Amino acid sequence: AQKVTQAQTEISVVEKEDVTLDCVYETRDTTYYLFWYKQPPSGELVFLIRRNSFDEQNEISGRYSWNFQKSTSSFNFTITASQVVDSAVYFCALSGSGNTGKLIFGQGTTLQVKP
Amino acid sequence: DAMVIQNPRYQVTQFGKPVTLSCSQTLNHNVMYWYQQKSSQAPKLLFHYYDKDFNNEADTPDNFQSRRPNTSFCFLDIRSPGLGDAAMYLCATSRGHMNTEAFFGQGTRLTVV
Secondary structure (H helix, E strand, O other): OOEEEOOOOEEEEEOOOOEEEOOEEEOOOOOOEEEEEEEOOOOOOEEEEEEEOOOOOOEEEOOEEEEEEHHHOEEEEEEOOOOHHHOEEEEEEEEOOOOOOOOEEOOOEEEEEEO | OOOEEEEOOEEEEOOOOOEEEEEEEOOOOOEEEEEEEOOOOOOEEEEEEEOOEEEEOOOOOOOEEEEOOOOOEEEEEEOOOOHHHOEEEEEEEEOOOOOOOOEEOOOEEEEEO
16 A cells, blocks of 8 residues: 655744655655655645656755655655745655555644744 | 646535546647545555556555556546545656656546535
């Protein structure tokens, strides 16, 4: 069975603080992909990053960074110097067996960045 | 430029009255998905089309059907909406491989009265 757990339901920070969103996954597949999506109040899911199971290099994109650790089945997301526009629901997702791109989502973390 | 377009953004329907939600894409992707997202929950896949091949999730109620008349369009039909079907319905597309990201539309928020 595949499962994604985002233990943090809601996080509130003050602008310019750094914040880390946790994601833990379960899968029996040896090849799989992990994703982060952002869902602003408008509703659409915005793709942030994709990482495959064979690439454990950390990635940085501007104020965003991701830490993938297979040993702990975690794929955490850090926002540095948070801004009010970062306020949204963030979903971690897993795509594994089969070739259809089906996403298994975590429950999401609501991030509120206060000015 | 919107690439996955869902219409309408908001839909109100009566209990038991059939309703159809639509999705179109300009990406020419092979796969189109319908996800249901209830309030404060994660999106849950209902079904998807890989080209013309329809794939239903095991726990998707029979009340939900889908049509894909061509590559660009996909429809979600709810035959007899119940109060429990009120949700955001998200359409997504992908090229078809599990290593490619899915592109989502803005969703249709369905209210059942």
